[in-house]
Each structure stands twice: as C-alpha cells, then as structure tokens.
Amino acid sequence: MTGQSPAVVSASKLGLTFQTSDGPVQALSNVDLTIGKGEFVSFIGPSGCGKTTLLRVIADLEKPTSGSISVNGITPEQARQSRAYGYVFQAAALYPWRTIERNVALPLEIMGLSKTEQAARIKRTLDLVNLSGFEQKYPWQLSGGMQQRASIARALAFDADLLLMDEPFGALDEIVRDHLNEQLLELWERTNKTICFVTHSIPEAVYLSTRIIVMSPRPGRVSDVIESTLPKKRPLDIRETPEFLAIAARVRDGLRAGHSYED
Amino acid sequence: MSDLLSLSSITPRSWQGYAALVLLAVALLLWPLVDAAPGYGVGTAALIFFLLLLAIEADNFPPAIGLVLLFLGAHGAAWLLLAGINGNEGTARASFYLLLAAAWLLAWRCVTVLSALRPASRWAATALRLIIPAIFGAWILIIWEAVTRGAGIPFILLPPPSAIGVRIANSLPVLAADVRQTIFKAVIFGYIVGSGAGFIAAIAADRVPFLRRGLLPIGNMVSALPIIGVAPIMVMWFGFDWQSKAAVVIIMTFFPMLVNTVAGLAASGHMERDLMRTYASSYWQTLFKLRLPAAAPFIFNALKINSTLALIGAIVAEFFGTPVVGMGFRISTEVGRMNIDMVWAEIAVAALAGSVFYGVVALFERAVTFWHPSVRGG
Numbered sequence: 001m002t003g004q005s006p007a008v009v010s011a012s013k014l015g016l017t018f019q020t021s022d023g024p025v026q027a028l029s030n031v032d033l034t035i036g037k038g039e040f041v042s043f044i045g046p047s048g049c050g051k052t053t054l055l056r057v058i059a060d061l062e063k064p065t066s067g068s069i070s071v072n073g074i075t076p077e078q079a080r081q082s083r084a085y086g087y088v089f090q091a092a093a094l095y096p097w098r099t100i101e102r103n104v105a106l107p108l109e110i111m112g113l114s115k116t117e118q119a120a121r122i123k124r125t126l127d128l129v130n131l132s133g134f135e136q137k138y139p140w141q142l143s144g145g146m147q148q149r150a151s152i153a154r155a156l157a158f159d160a161d162l163l164l165m166d167e168p169f170g171a172l173d174e175i176v177r178d179h180l181n182e183q184l185l186e187l188w189e190r191t192n193k194t195i196c197f198v199t200h201s202i203p204e205a206v207y208l209s210t211r212i213i214v215m216s217p218r219p220g221r222v223s224d225v226i227e228s229t230l231p232k233k234r235p236l237d238i239r240e241t242p243e244f245l246a247i248a249a250r251v252r253d254g255l256r257a258g259h260s261y262e263d
Numbered sequence: 264m265s266d267l268l269s270l271s272s273i274t275p276r277s278w279q280g281y282a283a284l285v286l287l288a289v290a291l292l293l294w295p296l297v298d299a300a301p302g303y304g305v306g307t308a309a310l311i312f313f314l315l316l317l318a319i320e321a322d323n324f325p326p327a328i329g330l331v332l333l334f335l336g337a338h339g340a341a342w343l344l345l346a347g348i349n350g351n352e353g354t355a356r357a358s359f360y361l362l363l364a365a366a367w368l369l370a371w372r373c374v375t376v377l378s379a380l381r382p383a384s385r386w387a388a389t390a391l392r393l394i395i396p397a398i399f400g401a402w403i404l405i406i407w408e409a410v411t412r413g414a415g416i417p418f419i420l421l422p423p424p425s426a427i428g429v430r431i432a433n434s435l436p437v438l439a440a441d442v443r444q445t446i447f448k449a450v451i452f453g454y455i456v457g458s459g460a461g462f463i464a465a466i467a468a469d470r471v472p473f474l475r476r477g478l479l480p481i482g483n484m485v486s487a488l489p490i491i492g493v494a495p496i497m498v499m500w501f502g503f504d505w506q507s508k509a510a511v512v513i514i515m516t517f518f519p520m521l522v523n524t525v526a527g528l529a530a531s532g533h534m535e536r537d538l539m540r541t542y543a544s545s546y547w548q549t550l551f552k553l554r555l556p557a558a559a560p561f562i563f564n565a566l567k568i569n570s571t572l573a574l575i576g577a578i579v580a581e582f583f584g585t586p587v588v589g590m591g592f593r594i595s596t597e598v599g600r601m602n603i604d605m606v607w608a609e610i611a612v613a614a615l616a617g618s619v620f621y622g623v624v625a626l627f628e629r630a631v632t633f634w635h636p637s638v639r640g641g
Contacts, residue, residue: 061537080543087541093534096634097556106552110542138634158542 006073008162008194009035009058013067016053026219027053028064033213033222035196037161040188042197042205042212044251050220051198055164058196059087071162083111085162086155090170092147094139094154100126101135104154111158125153128187145176149183156187163195169204178236181207185234202255203239206230206248214254224254276322279372283319283365287312290358290365296347298354303347311362314340318369330376337369341405345412353415363409367402374398422604427611430604437593438612445590446616448505449577453512458569460513461520462562468521469528470546479525486518494580503584508591511580516569523565527558560635563628570620574613 014031017024028050035041043051056062057069060076071079079085086107094103101122108118126132129149139147148168155163169177185208188195199205205212206228214224228247230238238244275281290296291312296303303311318336321329344363348355377395382388404424410416411423418426431438464482468475494511501507531554539549581591590609597605632638 059541061540080541083543085541087538089534089538091534093532093538095535095553095556097559097632107542109552110539110544110548140634140639 006037007034007070008037008039009033009069009071009196011057011067011069014054014057014064014069015066016050016057016062016064017066028057029219029221031067031220031222035194037194038192040185040195040197040208040210042199042209043215044199044202044205044212045215045220045223045255046217047200048220049215049217051215052166053220054215055166055196055198059085059164083107083158083160085160085164086158088148088152088155088163088165088168090167092139092144092151094147094150096139099136099138100131100142100150103139103150104157107154107158121157121159125157126150128156129153129183145172145180148172149180152184156191161193163193165195165197167198167200170200177204182236184208189232202248202251206244206251207234207236207239212247212251214251216255216257223257224250226250226254273316273320274323275319277372277375279368279375280319280322283315283368286361286365286368287315287319290361293356293358293361296344296356296359296362297351298356299351302351307343307347311340311343314343315362315365315369318366318372330373333369333373333376337366337373338401341366341370341409345405345408348409348412352412355409355413359413360409363406363413367406370398370402419601419603422607426604427607431608431611434605434608438608440588441590441593441609442612442616444505444586444588445508445577445581446574449508449512449580449589450573450620452505453509453577454516454569454573456509457513457516457573458520458566461517461565462524464517465521465524465528466550468525475525479521482518482521485514488514490515490576490579491583495583497580498584503586505589508577508580508585508589512573512576515572515576519568519572520562520565523561523568524558527561528554530561531557559632560628560637563624563632566624567621567628570624571617574617574620578613 011031011033014028014033015026016028017026031050031054033054043054045051053062057064058071058076060080069076072084074082094100095106098106104122104125105118108121113121122135123132126135129152131146131149131153134142134146134150139150142150148171152165152168155165169180172180181204184195197205197208210228212226212228213222214226215221216223226247229243230247273284275284296308314336316336318333318340321333321336323329324332340362344359344366348359374395377391377398380391382391407421408423408425411421461482464474464478468478490511493514494507497507497510497514501510535553535557536549539553544552578591578594581589582595585592590613594606594609597603597609629638
C-alpha cells in the first residue's frame with residue numbers, strides 16, 4: 001500500500017474452492033490484496049465469507065486453487081518454512097501438559113534456540129502481555145483471557161514481523177476484550193509489526209485497524225476496503241467520537257451491501 | 264443381659280440398628296447357636312450379645328466414641344462368632360446366621376458413618392479411603408469363613424479363607440518360586456516386549472501409510488487367535504521354559520497397545536496440529552512435543568489393560584507344558600491332587616500380584632497425565 005516499503009502480503013486474483021461431498025464450495029474468489037509493512041489490517045464479514053480461509057492461505061495452512069499470493073516476496077510455504085509469521089488461533093490452544101512458560105518456549109524449542117535465548121524471550125514476551133508471575137502455572141489454572149494472552153505471548157516469542165490473528169478475542173467477554181484490544185494496540189505501536197486481524201466485531205475492527213477489509217460470502221470475496229483516518233494513538237474513548245462512528249457506519253454499510261442481493 | 268444396657272433402654276437411631284435389634288431378639292428365641300455338645304459358652308454368647316447391643320446403641324454416644332463402639336462391637340462380635348464355630352463345623356443353627364447378619368448390618372452402618380465423614384487433613388482423608396474398602400473386603404472374608412465353617416461346606420468345593428491363609432503361610436517358598444517363574448520372568452518380559460512392539464508398530468503405521476492399511480488388519484487377526492491354540496504352538500517353538508509363556512504374553516499384549524496408540528496419535532486437535540505447522544515443525548518434533556503427550560491417556564489405558572491380560576496369558580500358557588514351577592503349573596497339578604487350598608492360595612497370590620501391577624501402572628499414569636481432565640478433576 002505504502003509505496004516506499006515492500007509489500008508483506010500481496011495477492012492477486014486469489015481463489016480457493018473446497019471439494020466437499022455436497023460439491024465444490026467457493027471459499028475465496030478473485031481476492032486482490034496488498035498489505036504493507038507496519039499496517040494493522042482487519043478482515044471483517046459474516047461467517048462463511050472466507051476471512052479465516054484467507055488468513056489460513058497467507059499462513060500456508062490452506063493452498064489456493066487459483067491466482068497468486070506472496071508473503072515477504074516469497075511463496076507462503078517458503079515463508080512458513082522460514083518462520084515468517086506468528087499465528088494466534090480462535091482458542092488459546094495451549095498444551096495442557098506444559099506450564100505457561102514451557103508453552104511460550106514451544107516454538108523456540110522447535111527453532112532450536114539456546115536455553116538462555118529462550119529464557120530471555122519468554123521473560124520479555126510474558127512481560128509484554130502482563131503475565132509475569134504466572135510462568136509456572138498450567139493453562140487450565142488460568143482464566144480464558146489469561147490463556148489467550150499466553151497464546152499471544154507464544155506468537156510474539158517467535159519474533160516474526162508478521163502477526164496473523166484469527167478472532168483471538170472472540171470467546172472473551174466485552175471487558176476483557178477491551179482491555180486486550182488496548183494492550184494489542186500498544187504492543188503493535190511499540191514493535192511495529194504487521195498485523196492481520198480477523199474479527200466479526202465492527203467496533204473492534206475500527207478501533208484497531210489502519211485498514212478494514214470488508215468481506216462477503218458465497219463466494220467469499222472482498223467487498224469494500226476502508227482506510228482509517230483515526231490517529232495512531234487511540235484511547236478507548238475514541239470510540240465515542242464522530243470520526244470513529246462514521247467509519248463504523250461505513251463498515252456496516254459495506255457489510256449490508258455484501259448481503260443485500262440475497263436477503 | 265447387663266444392667267447398664269437392658270433391652271428396654273436400647274434406642275437405635277438407624278434402620279440397620281433396628282434391624283439388628285430384631286435379629287438379636289429372634290436369635291435369642293431360636294437359641295442355641297450350634298447343634299454341638301460344648302457349643303458356645305454362656306460367657307462368650309453373652310459377650311456377643313453385649314457387643315452387638317453396644318454397637319446398636321452407638322449412635323446415642325458422642326460421634327467419635329460411637330464410631331469406635333460401632334466398629335469394635337460389630338467386628339468383635341463377628342470375631343467371637345468365628346472363633347466359636349471353629350471345631351463345631353457344620354452345626355450352625357439359624358441363630359448363628361442371624362447374629363452374623365446383625366453384626367454385618369452394624370458394620371454396614373459403620374461404613375455409612377465413615378463415608379459421611381469429611382476429614383479436614385489430607386492424611387485422615389487418605390486413611391479413610393483405605394479403611395472403607397478394607398472393611399468391605401474384610402466382610403467378604405468374614406461371611407465366606409462363617410458360611411463355609413457354619414454350614415460345613417466340603418473343603419473341595421470351597422475352603423474357608425483361614426485355611427487358604429494357613430496354606431499360603433506354610434507354602435511361601437513354593438509360592439515365591441512360582442511368582443518368580445511366572446511373573447518376574449514371563450509376565451514382565453512379555454509385557455514390556457509386547458507393549459513396546461505394539462507402540463513401535465503404531466508409530467510405524469502412523470509414519471508409513473501402507474503399513475497402516477496392512478498392519479492393523481493383521482494385528483486384529485492376531486488378537487483374535489485363541490490363546491489355548493496359540494500356547495501349545497509357542498511351547499513347541501520356544502521350549503518348556505518361560506520364553507514360550509512370554510511369547511504368548513507378547514501376542515496378547517501387542518494388539519491393545521497398537522490400537523490404543525494409533526487412536527491416541529489421532530487424538531490431538533486440529534488447532535494444536537496447525538500450530539505446529541505454523542512453526543514449520545518436523546514430523547518427529549510434532550510427534551514428541553504434541554502427539555505423544557496427547558496420546559498418553561490412550562497409551563496408559565493399553566498398559567492397564569495389558570497388565571491383567573499378561574498375567575492371564577502367562578498362567579493359562581503354563582497349562583500346556585512347563586518346568587515343574589510356575590503359577591499355572593501349580594494350579595493345574597494341585598487341582599489334580601485335590602489340594603484345592605493350594606489352588607486358592609495361587610489364585611490369591613495372582614489376584615494380589617495383578618492388583619499391585621495394575622496399581623503401579625495407574626500411579627505412573629497419574630504422574631504422567633496429571634494435566635488430563637480425568638486426573639485433575641475438571
């Protein structure tokens with residue numbers, strides 16, 4: 001997007017058709033997308049619009065059936081092999097037999113980092129998500145919000161420049177969600193990572209993003225792209241401002257437009 | 264009766280107490296206890312009644328004292344009844360069984376009271392967890408002893424547990440040699456090799472698709488082989504000593520481990536596996552860091568199933584040729600000699616060894632799968 005820095009994700013005419021027992025299902029069709037370095041891009045849309053599938057294609061968890069996509073200028077598979085991104089799933093997916101500390105260490109062990117490097121990164125990332133003091137706890141001893149924070153710490157420990165987040169706060173209550181949104185913004189500002197964020201909450205998308213990609217289903221496609229005019233510094237009460245509400249209204253219109261032809 | 268506890272002042276608080284009181288009254292009407300010349304002394308009989316009345320009355324004492332009275336009353340009376348029937352075998356009358364039933368009801372009451380306790384300390388809770396099944400087990404033995412001696416059941420049909428106990432005490436060296444031969448050689452070796460082979464085969468089947476399609480049906484077929492057909496063949500292949508029994512155990516334990524491990528390797532969630540994929544984790548890293556830990560509950564299930572299968576397999580296999588030692592050999596020869604108490608002694612030892620074996624595996628399971636909801640409780 002931003003002319004000077006190279007694209008982190010670049011897709012053109014991307015399509016993905018799943019072969020199911022009920023016949024082919026077109027999950028993505030004709031998606032053109034460029035995400036620049038340091039952007040915070042949200043994907044929003046009703047369920048079945050392909051937003052999660054798109055994120056999974058970027059992560060090389062699904063293979064596209066048409067079109068082309070590159071991540072950091074290489075194929076998604078090469079990017080995955082070179083550990084170019086951290087991925088946060090809808091659920092925390094922490095391993096119950098590992099303590100929080102060992103869960104965060106998991107990707108570091110697989111990368112073969114030294115013990116001292118591991119310890120340093122664990123400390124840094126647990127500090128970053130405010131989980132210091134819980135290193136020796138098991139996931140099932142923590143609340144849902146803390147578990148999700150631990151899973152974000154695990155993705156950050158990886159220290160990749162690209163963070164892919166698939167409805168990471170979807171299962172949490174409003175208050176915890178607000179708090180984590182604030183922390184996420186702060187973290188994004190501090191680390192200057194590129195973040196792709198899937199959500200189905202309009203306020204969340206508008207509050208977090210520099211750009212909002214509105215998607216619609218059957219077939220999954222991009223129906224609108226909205227550049228945010230909000231400043232980079234965003235206190236929680238920015239959500240009451242007319243500027244915020246105007247963007248939210250645009251997103252809502254975009255979502256409605258995607259639905260109009262069938263309802 | 265004692266002056267302290269005249270019948271009119273007895274007021275039970277539980278239905279077991281009332282029933283016991285009725286049984287006592289009927290037993291008094293149907294006096295004496297046995298049809299033999301000396302029978303029970305007046306003092307012994309009075310003491311039995313006194314103990315039972317004390318236990319019936321226990322609920323009217325402070326809880327701690329009441330519990331002790333209940334326990335001592337029920338079990339003291341049972342002990343006196345059993346001691347008296349010794350030498351008067353086969354002469355017990357209805358009143359003997361009525362008193363035994365009264366003591367049993369009071370022991371039931373005792374367990375009920377114990378189960379309702381909510382001890383504060385961990386130590387007391389552990390003790391309680393052991394005492395309740397111990398009382399339960401003791402009463403199986405007490406009733407077994409009382410019925411076999413009271414009714415004079417022929418020794419060949421069912422020896423009283425005390426006779427089996429005496430036989431065990433007098434045959435310790437023979438039993439020890441049998442345990443060494445059967446359990447420490449055939450069972451342990453077969454169990455480790457059989458379970459280990461099943462585990463490795465499961466990993467191989469997971470890694471190589473054609474093995475999965477080929478190995479599982481063959482493993483299934485092997486498990487369906489009748490043990491009494493396989494055992495003599497193994498004896499011909501591997502000789503009379505423990506090796507042939509170990510081979511039978513290997514065949515029996517291989518399949519449960521194979522099937523459970525294959526199921527366990529598929530038990531990790533999609534999201535957890537996708538996570539490993541995003542880390543560009545290799546097959547072996549994913550196996551050791553995710554899939555095997557997730558499969559641990561399944562693997563321990565197989566280990567527990569195999570712990571009992573191995574024992575059965577080794578003992579049955581010894582029926583088909585063995586050196587003159589081993590638990591299965593002993594059972595088959597002592598049955599022929601009508602030494603039924605020795606057969607029971609071997610059964611008791613096998614049951615004990617099997618329980619210990621199972622218990623050790625279960626303890627390991629708790630230590631390794633502490634994180635699983637079934638272990639951590641929620």
